[in-house]
Amino acid sequence: MMAGFDFQELISAFIVLFAVLDIIGAIPIILDLKQKGRSVNALKATLIALALLLGFFFAGDMMLKLFQVDIASFAIAGSVVLFLMALEMILDIEIFKNTGPIQEATLVPLVFPLLAGAGSFTTLLSLRAEYASINIILALLLNMGWVYIVLKMTDRIERILGKGGIYVVRKFFGIILLAIAARLFTANATSLIEQFQMIK
DSSP: OOOSOOHHHHHHHHHHHHHHHOTTTTHHHHHHHHHTTOOOOHHHHHHHHHHHHHHHHHHHHHHHHHTTOOHHHHHHHHHHHHHHHHHHHHHTOOOSOOOOSOOOTIIIIIIIIIISSHHHHHHHHHHHTTSOHHHHHHHHHHHHHHHHHHHHTHHHHHHHHHHHHHHHHHHHHHHHHHHHHHHHHHHHHHHHHHHHHHHO
16 A cells, blocks of 8 residues: 555545535534534634644554554445444434433534444454555545535525535435445455455
8 A cells, every 4th residue: 555645545535525414414413502502613613623633643553552442344344334323323222322421512423423433443443454544634624614604604604505405415425435335344354255265
């Protein structure tokens, strides 16, 4: 795997993270929070989520080694999480329930689990199995810039897209996420099978 910058890898990683973070799909949730009087600080939410995601991106390897899990195995686990998230988006069902006790909207549920949750954590480490770190980090920074813009312009974006537009965007990225999950699973399952055959 090349360690340098690759535009195609950057775009691929950007699309994967864009679909997983799904900030457009989260607009109805954000608007609902605002209507309930729970304030959302766009800059604070973006910076905290970025710090958590970068922290997990760099320290995730150590955590995996601690539990004796390799990246290919984690990528397969990540592909299952992505698959379930895609089903949520396509079928309008709730698989990952947020039942936490904290009532502060910027941190919960916006930063965790909407932005920096199980899906985005597993995705970052899953991407490391395929792409150079620099491309993933740049893709993450671009996505967090986009997240900040969307959070600042939530009301305007809802007016532009309308409820129907948001619904269509969510479905579209749900299908993309499903395809990504399938590719991630097959690529890393093949890698694991080859490793087992070499051991034999």
